[in-house]
Amino acid sequence: YVAKNSHTGVRVYTSDDDRNSPRRLAMVADLREAIQRRDLVVVFQPKLSTATGLVVGAEALARWHHPVHGFVPPDEFIPLAEHSGLIRPLTLHVLEVSLRRCASWRRMGHDMHVAVNLSPNSLQEHDLPDIVERLLGQAGVPASALTLEITESSIMADPTGALVILDRLHALGVKLAIDDFGTGYSSLGRLRELPIHEMKIDRSFVQRIAVDHRDRAVVRSAVQLGHALDLMVVAEGVEDEETLLHLRREGCNLVQGYYISKPLPADEFADWLTARVPQLGGA
Numbered sequence: 001y002v003a004k005n006s007h008t009g010v011r012v013y014t015s016d017d018d019r020n021s022p023r024r025l026a027m028v029a030d031l032r033e034a035i036q037r038r039d040l041v042v043v044f045q046p047k048l049s050t051a052t053g054l055v056v057g058a059e060a061l062a063r064w065h066h067p068v069h070g071f072v073p074p075d076e077f078i079p080l081a082e083h084s085g086l087i088r089p090l091t092l093h094v095l096e097v098s099l100r101r102c103a104s105w106r107r108m109g110h111d112m113h114v115a116v117n118l119s120p121n122s123l124q125e126h127d128l129p130d131i132v133e134r135l136l137g138q139a140g141v142p143a144s145a146l147t148l149e150i151t152e153s154s155i156m157a158d159p160t161g162a163l164v165i166l167d168r169l170h171a172l173g174v175k176l177a178i179d180d181f182g183t184g185y186s187s188l189g190r191l192r193e194l195p196i197h198e199m200k201i202d203r204s205f206v207q208r209i210a211v212d213h214r215d216r217a218v219v220r221s222a223v224q225l226g227h228a229l230d231l232m233v234v235a236e237g238v239e240d241e242e243t244l245l246h247l248r249r250e251g252c253n254l255v256q257g258y259y260i261s262k263p264l265p266a267d268e269f270a271d272w273l274t275a276r277v278p279q280l281g282g283a
């Protein structure tokens with residue numbers, strides 16, 4: 001059957017589809033080809049300091065325009081890649097493109113970092129730190145300018161194994177962020193043990209803080225916890241000025257969301273960066 005997809009009107013497969021359904025297998029084949037041909041696009045969304053109004057970095061997000069079905073959202077093709085052995089080449093592609101772009105922003109004089117999302121599977125791959133080190137060297141980007149975003153659940157799958165890899169990445173100087181904070185089942189004790197630098201509060205808690213005092217209380221506690229653990233606290237999903245002002249008042253360090261900018265293709269992002277004058281000025 002054909003279900004609705006908000007972008008194209010047609011859903012190309014559903015999670016109910018059998019692992020081996022022809023439709024799903026065809027999508028896997030198309031995704032493999034897209035990765036091999038480097039047809040997957042990487043877009044970038046700025047991360048802004050609430051204190052200075054300066055752009056300090058960008059999150060890289062993968063985009064797939066299927067030749068027949070059109071735009072396929074990451075929430076569909078990332079799980080597909082994870083379950084079909086394609087997440088490793090996908091991640092390496094996104095990493096390589098992101099580091100190359102980051103190098104070019106830095107050459108333009110922007111002191112920027114780039115953040116790349118990792119799937120749970122990546123935290124089981126013992127050569128990941130070596131690969132990251134090699135890609136950093138190739139791009140000429142310092143390790144401290146790369147942030148890797150991981151979710152709480154991806155650590156919980158195999159905490160001991162994941163910690164070995166995270167420690168090695170940390171030793172390289174790469175920064176680690178906990179993504180979608182608040183949506184997983186992380187024990188707070190575990191959070192304290194991890195070599196992380198940044199906490200990203202999930203947008204489901206952020207989006208209504210201007211209108212809901214309970215959401216505000218949740219975000220306030222998350223910011224306090226983050227700061228108590230010496231983390232940079234980032235809010236995702238900031239869609240209006242009021243939300244931004246609340247977050248600044250709560251002491252949230254960085255913000256990301258449509259109010260600042262939607263994720264942009266690399267060339268547009270570079271233009272946006274150059275044209276932008278700090279609008280917040282710490283006022």
Ligand code: C2E
Pocket residue numbers: 045060061062073074075078091094117118119149179180203236237238239256257258259263
């Ligand atoms: P995420 O890492 O939590 O990324 C943030 C998501 O929020 C992105 O969705 C972004 O476009 C969206 N977003 C940003 N600002 C706003 C806003 O103001 N309002 C709303 N409503 N949404 C906002 P996107 O690009 O669809 O990606 C969804 C998820 O797919 C990501 O969540 C991430 O978990 C995963 N993903 C995307 N690219 C990659 C990738 O290269 N590798 C891996 N492993 N996962 C990826």
Ligand code: MG
Pocket residue numbers: 059117149179
């Ligand atoms: Mg992320």
Ligand code: MG
Pocket residue numbers: 179180200202236
């Ligand atoms: Mg997130």
Ligand code: MG
Pocket residue numbers: 180202203
């Ligand atoms: Mg999210």
